[in-house]
Amino acid sequence: MAIHVTQNGRLFHLHTADSTYQMYADEKDVLLHTYYGKRIEEENLSDLIYRADVGFSGNPPEAGGDRRYSLDCLPQELPSSGVGDFRSDCIRLRHQDGSAAADFRYEGYEILPGSYRVPGMPALYDGEEEQGETLVISMRETASAVTVRLFYGVFEKENVITRTVRVENHGKSEVLLEECLSCCLDFQFGDYDLITFPGRHAMERNVERARVGHARLEASSIRGASSHQCNPAVILCAPEATEDFGDCYGLCLVYSGNFVASAQKDQREQTRVVMGINPFQFSFRLEEGEAFDAPQVILSYSDSGLTKLSRQYHRILQEHMCRGKYRKEKRPVLINNWEATYFNFDGDKLAKIAEKAAKLGIEMLVLDDGWFGKREDDNSGLGDWFVNEKKLGSSLKELGEKIHAMGMKFGLWFEPEMISEDSDLYRAHPDWALRIPGREPNRSRNQLVLDMSRQDVRDYLLKRLTDILSDAPIDYVKWDVNRNLCDIYSHVHGRSGEVYHRHMLGVYDLLERFCARFPDILLEGCSGGGGRFDAAMLYYSPQIWCSDNTDAINRLSIQYGTSFFYPVSMVGSHVSAAPNHQTGRVTSFMTRGHVALSGSFGYELDLNKVSEEEQALVKEQIGQFHQYYDLIHEGDYYRISPPGGRFCAWEFVDRQRAHALLTLVMTSAEGNPVPVHTTVKGLDANRQYRCSYDNSIKSGKSWMNGGLTLGKALKEYESLLITWEAVE
Numbered sequence: 001m002a003i004h005v006t007q008n009g010r011l012f013h014l015h016t017a018d019s020t021y022q023m024y025a026d027e028k029d030v031l032l033h034t035y036y037g038k039r040i041e042e043e044n045l046s047d048l049i050y051r052a053d054v055g056f057s058g059n060p061p062e063a064g065g066d067r068r069y070s071l072d073c074l075p076q077e078l079p080s081s082g083v084g085d086f087r088s089d090c091i092r093l094r095h096q097d098g099s100a101a102a103d104f105r106y107e108g109y110e111i112l113p114g115s116y117r118v119p120g121m122p123a124l125y126d127g128e129e130e131q132g133e134t135l136v137i138s139m140r141e142t143a144s145a146v147t148v149r150l151f152y153g154v155f156e157k158e159n160v161i162t163r164t165v166r167v168e169n170h171g172k173s174e175v176l177l178e179e180c181l182s183c184c185l186d187f188q189f190g191d192y193d194l195i196t197f198p199g200r201h202a203m204e205r206n207v208e209r210a211r212v213g214h215a216r217l218e219a220s221s222i223r224g225a226s227s228h229q230c231n232p233a234v235i236l237c238a239p240e241a242t243e244d245f246g247d248c249y250g251l252c253l254v255y256s257g258n259f260v261a262s263a264q265k266d267q268r269e270q271t272r273v274v275m276g277i278n279p280f281q282f283s284f285r286l287e288e289g290e291a292f293d294a295p296q297v298i299l300s301y302s303d304s305g306l307t308k309l310s311r312q313y314h315r316i317l318q319e320h321m322c323r324g325k326y327r328k329e330k331r332p333v334l335i336n337n338w339e340a341t342y343f344n345f346d347g348d349k350l351a352k353i354a355e356k357a358a359k360l361g362i363e364m365l366v367l368d369d370g371w372f373g374k375r376e377d378d379n380s381g382l383g384d385w386f387v388n389e390k391k392l393g394s395s396l397k398e399l400g401e402k403i404h405a406m407g408m409k410f411g412l413w414f415e416p417e418m419i420s421e422d423s424d425l426y427r428a429h430p431d432w433a434l435r436i437p438g439r440e441p442n443r444s445r446n447q448l449v450l451d452m453s454r455q456d457v458r459d460y461l462l463k464r465l466t467d468i469l470s471d472a473p474i475d476y477v478k479w480d481v482n483r484n485l486c487d488i489y490s491h492v493h494g495r496s497g498e499v500y501h502r503h504m505l506g507v508y509d510l511l512e513r514f515c516a517r518f519p520d521i522l523l524e525g526c527s528g529g530g531g532r533f534d535a536a537m538l539y540y541s542p543q544i545w546c547s548d549n550t551d552a553i554n555r556l557s558i559q560y561g562t563s564f565f566y567p568v569s570m571v572g573s574h575v576s577a578a579p580n581h582q583t584g585r586v587t588s589f590m591t592r593g594h595v596a597l598s599g600s601f602g603y604e605l606d607l608n609k610v611s612e613e614e615q616a617l618v619k620e621q622i623g624q625f626h627q628y629y630d631l632i633h634e635g636d637y638y639r640i641s642p643p644g645g646r647f648c649a650w651e652f653v654d655r656q657r658a659h660a661l662l663t664l665v666m667t668s669a670e671g672n673p674v675p676v677h678t679t680v681k682g683l684d685a686n687r688q689y690r691c692s693y694d695n696s697i698k699s700g701k702s703w704m705n706g707g708l709t710l711g712k713a714l715k716e717y718e719s720l721l722i723t724w725e726a727v728e
């Protein structure tokens with residue numbers, strides 16, 4: 001049992017293999033957060049809380065004359081708003097009289113077998129090897145009939161604890177829920193850094209690290225999407241933490257819409273981190289008997305640095321979030337026609353690309369944007385999911401069969417959640433788009449967003465997808481989303497405070513029904529590249545197109561940032577043409593291949609236009625893909641040298657520690673170069689390993705402490721794959 005409750009149902013321990021999370025319901029029924037860190041014995045640590053009369057920090061009624069008891073200073077599980085905790089809060093209620101106050105006190109608990117579900121939203125599920133355990137803590141609001149249930153899931157082996165909140169209104173009068181975050185972590189002592197992953201379209205998930213101080217640090221999105229600009233995953237760590245050393249706490253939100261994660265020190269140098277749905281334009285009306293569920297947060301702790309923390313996230317997401325046939329099944333090497341043709345293709349051109357690809361060993365052709373409706377550019381056609389047979393020169397079925405006859409699978413692009421004003425769908429249903437009556441909407445890529453909160457919209461989309469996918473032999477779908485949300489108004493739900501979230505629930509509902517209807521289709525998520533690269537999407541799509549930027553050198557930092565939370569197997573990554581279409585940079589075919597191999601591998605160029613020598617390299621790269629597939633997709637991942645230095649390197653080691661693969665890419669060059677020396681990690685200290693670079697054999701201990709010096713200088717952007725094999 002990972003969940004232990006003692007002291008008359010007041011002291012809670014959530015134990016994982018290496019960590020403990022402790023809470024204590026004190027004598028005033030305030031649920032205190034007393035510890036999260038390295039695994040400890042079951043001793044009540046609430047005595048570490050230092051109580052003092054802190055000026056201008058008031059006292060709740062039960063404190064009586066005790067001025068040393070203040071909600072403004074105590075570490076808590078569910079800080080609420082309006083009753084004397086002036087720090088960031090998790091929950092705000094507006095009552096019928098207009099007052100805004102919420103004060104929740106402990107009522108009881110239950111332990112449930114297995115992990116819990118979050119209604120309408122993705123969440124970690126029980127795996128074959130490990131089942132979760134669930135603790136539910138009930139709390140009641142002191143002056144209304146609102147209750148909350150705090151859910152804690154424990155995946156002991158994976159070192160993961162999950163949290164979410166369910167708010168229920170049991171009263172006669174309605175209540176407005178104006179904020180409902182999923183999680184708060186309070187740390188009484190210590191200094192911390194916050195690592196966040198900001199970016200932009202085609203330059204996602206940079207790594208930013210800042211010291212948490214008294215000015216609030218915030219990572220957030222109000223774009224109606226998890227976004228390119230910020231990722232819903234943050235790390236709080238000791239200032240001295242490195243890849244291999246120090247306390248690190250991860251918080252990863254299982255949600256694809258507006259979010260906030262913030263960290264701040266309070267007046268007494270305590271650090272509070274909160275995470276959940278962004279309260280921007282959020283207010284949910286709860287009538288009698290209604291409930292609201294917040295999305296799940298996945299917490300994980302590492303006592304020895306960022307690499308271990310990342311590994312814990314990689315494993316939990318692979319084993320308990322990713323679903324379906326392709327969770328374990330080998331993904332095909334694909335060729336996507338987007339950067340090869342953009343909208344300018346016909347059936348013959350596609351067939352030629354496919355023929356060449358098949359000869360070189362590529363296993364699937366993906367037909368991207370432009371095959372439907374009136375869609376010769378990105379100004380029209382979205383919503384009209386009817387095959388443009390004139391453009392293809394055949395039906396989709398015939399095209400699919402032709403591709404299958406070449407021995408390849410066939411995939412298709414969709415952008416279901418969007419609508420062009422120049423489309424039959426919009427002409428028939430203008431009210432299906434999100435837009436505010438009487439106000440011209442903002443256009444982005446000249447398109448509007450469908451109101452996914454509407455059942456009729458979702459039913460239409462599922463029908464169109466189903467008709468197309470049942471009529472043609474399609475093995476894969478790329479599900480794209482190419483703008484963010486604004487002009488928030490639903491013709492059905494009206495009130496803007498609920499629309500963002502109801503829209504997201506609608507997206508999940510459609511994806512869920514889609515996956516149930518087509519369980520064998522490989523789904524690749526996409527949002528202008530990596531604009532919706534989050535844990536929730538992994539529940540539906542085991543791979544996500546990582547970025548619209550296919551430049552191998554820019555990809556080093558994009559894939560590096562992505563690796564902190566998301567497994568490499570999830571990262572869609574392709575070899576494209578040189579000069580690169582996004583940056584104009586020229587890198588060798590070899591380097592492009594080496595970088596793309598660390599992901600769900602494919603090509604995105606016209607292979608009829610590459611040299612014989614490069615075609616031979618395609619064969620070689622596909623050989624490497626098959627050779628290293630298990631190592632890359634299942635092995636342990638190590639960040640070796642971050643981008644930004646002279647070279648960037650990363651490594652995979654299999655779980656038996658018999659094979660390792662290191663990829664190294666030079667990112668700059670200089671005259672009379674000093675040698676390149678790389679660290680090697682993850683080997684068994686006591687085994688002997690042969691290194692492919694120079695065939696030398698040394699002990700794991702020597703490799704890991706001495707590293708490897710490259711005997712030959714490398715040119716700018718040159719790359720190497722180096723392996724270590726255990727020799728018995």
Ligand code: DGJ
Pocket residue numbers: 338368369378413480482526527528529545547548
């Ligand atoms: C954005 C995607 O990221 C691209 O790969 C491509 O599918 C285009 N959309 C098509 O419009």
